[in-house]
Amino acid sequence: MTAIEANASDLTCDVVVVGAGIAGLTAAEQLVAAGLDVRVVEARDRVGGRTEGGEFASGTVVELGGQWVGPTQDEVLALAQRLGLETFTVYDEGSSLLFADGTRTEGDDDTFGLSTDAARAFTDLVEHIDRTAATIDREAPWDSADAVRLDRMTAAQWLDAHCGDADARAFMDTMLASILAAESDEYSALHLLFYLGSGGGLHRMMLTIGGAQESRVRGGTHQLSERLAESLGERVLLDEEVLRITGWDSADDADSEAVAVTTEHRTLRCHRVVVAVPPTMATRLSYDPPLPAGRDVAQSHMTPGNVLKFQVEYPRPFWRQEGLSGMVMSLDHDVSLVYDNCVPDSDAGILVAFVEGTHARNFNSLDERERARRVIDDLTAFFGDDAASPTEVLQRNWSEEPFTRGCYGGRFATGLWTTVGAHLAAPCGLIHWAGAETAAVWNGYIDGAVRSGQRAAAEVVAGVR
């Protein structure tokens, strides 16, 4: 009766990859290239994980999940090129808008609309953050100088100590929420500095041109996974929710049936497993024998961010005519961040709006209609009446997605990096861990996901355990 019984669809292979997001598919591709027999099992009926395509009634495709790429994200850029995908530069002309303390200000990439003093304090804080982030060991944050002290305080406390300007400090919280989808008191200073440092610093992460929001993939980032999956062909099994991983502690990794991955439909036996799902999802799989405490605490205590993403289509990008870039940051509204999100294949005006952190958790209790209404209200407050009548609103609450349960990435609260952090990416017997949260470079980003898949595949090939 149980899934453990022999079944016609049972199979044996070298490596089973759990999760067909970019990390898992990258790992699978490299393992196949190394001559191994691989299967990728994916719970959903689609590949892509935290990247996902969405289509307006107009036929225009946009991303419901991760969408930007930028300089130094060399692995994802190389992957896109190799897969024949084009990138395009986002629209970044005109003024941005800042809403704070009930006031609307126009700004640019240097001032964001802050007062001269606040802008200077903010710039100084970014520089101090980035100098400190550069001292964090990206491969082993727990070994960094001062790691225990930085891990014992929240990022908010560390920022308070290094910024005396209240406006700059408040703006920093909104900026960081736009990057981590969590409030600055919800993760440790060490996590902040590691995370920002993994991408080359906050300055790079917050920039559009020259930074992490510079480019997009024409047709959507989900095509990265779709094309990888295409080349993997029947090795990718969709609608295969994994229930249990058995035998990962086997001493004999030459045994081609050492590990059993049990899905709803079959049992796959293999030498090695690559688990390429977010930590909160890895927590929800069953392991026999149970995982060691350090590993379990690491993955179950790494909580994901909370964010809702809205893609809002208008007949035309009306804000451009008013000299606005479309970028908004607000400390006063549910929507804290907006960008112009138009695509080359459409004349429509598209805005992408994010509801993050506390705002996102509060949105959970609203239905989709009410969520859209509030977002449109905020956009109308930002851009005027032209924003009140979108053609269509697409939305995704990533905390609702049963096989993701949060975006963008995971965070460690105080005291975790220095006690269980080493377990996050280290193999556990015959299980290897991939996914953006396990990346040393561009942690939490698509590029980090690619790198984590490469690393996990290399571990398997080298026989690391």
Next chain:
Amino acid sequence: MTAIEANASDLTCDVVVVGAGIAGLTAAEQLVAAGLDVRVVEARDRVGGRTEGGEFASGTVVELGGQWVGPTQDEVLALAQRLGLETFTVYDEGSSLLFADGTRTEGDDDTFGLSTDAARAFTDLVEHIDRTAATIDREAPWDSADAVRLDRMTAAQWLDAHCGDADARAFMDTMLASILAAESDEYSALHLLFYLGSGGGLHRMMLTIGGAQESRVRGGTHQLSERLAESLGERVLLDEEVLRITGWDSADDADSEAVAVTTEHRTLRCHRVVVAVPPTMATRLSYDPPLPAGRDVAQSHMTPGNVLKFQVEYPRPFWRQEGLSGMVMSLDHDVSLVYDNCVPDSDAGILVAFVEGTHARNFNSLDERERARRVIDDLTAFFGDDAASPTEVLQRNWSEEPFTRGCYGGRFATGLWTTVGAHLAAPCGLIHWAGAETAAVWNGYIDGAVRSGQRAAAEVVAGVR
């Protein structure tokens, strides 16, 4: 092939209770008393959850999990009496020991060995905590005055603001770790005040005589569950790990097959489900349809404490002859808390030692032999050479237990009580939630578990949803 298929052991009843800890068994007993047909499914081969008996080779039984009861814990005390279990008062004569900054001091229940100034500052802080905790709405902490502000800061920050004495402040952290098994920067001020307030305040929680460590159940607290299970008889199914709960969103709760609880061995169909497992375990069940985001975030973000408990047996309670109570608090060692844990049925000397919070997470990477060695080393540092040669050491790392994954209870970091806290105990369709973390009174304690089971049963009987 899957567990969804009809099976000879499939069955239909009114209510399925998931988890045979004290909460689940209490709920089951009351549901049976209300005339309902009930089954309790338990993943382990034993009942009791976070209470568990352990037996020394000498035959003496002690608790590997929760063990104390005290005044105002009226529900668990009434339950023990009704089940024919005796309680006994713990040994509390002589001096306690405090280790801080490399210094050993003898103390009493008022000073703990602190200096006069530090003791006064500590007492003042306890009084301030308890006055503030009394203002928190135990049924709805998120509705308390000042809730958002208190939820936005860590307990550590709030304590820093209310205590200027460094020794008292450091001692408070160790005291709180002994209650929450987590560091004070790992939960919000609102969580601290709610949690302490739920038990009548820190003063009551930290006391031995007159407080939460006053009494024990002769033969062990696990007998509460064992006797409840005995009376429930064949309604309790052991070794039945739940994989999935399906149909909890059904509009028709009169339908006797509205919900399906799928275990490894069978499918149980029922009107209602009571999930009586810790939040981190509720997260690991599969739900069809997926749970709403608010509920999922509440349970998955409520991280459990980290603690290892050691029961150390000696030929005799040698510390008593030296005028010591056996109680130790240390800010300098892995073992932060020790009590005399002798039992009436044995002449042996028994000490119970706890490794909590950060210390516990660091202990995860050691094997049991090394863990015991370090604990014995600390006990020897506390009590001298007599402590170096125990008869036997029993130990339990609750973060390792696959169906618990942490003790004592769960905690909310900043920003959670006021955004998703209301989801923690509120029914979700046809699922009701029990367990110590859902209790308004003595949250996290055995008494809270009993009360939560009573509350969930009452909801089911009343048809609340």
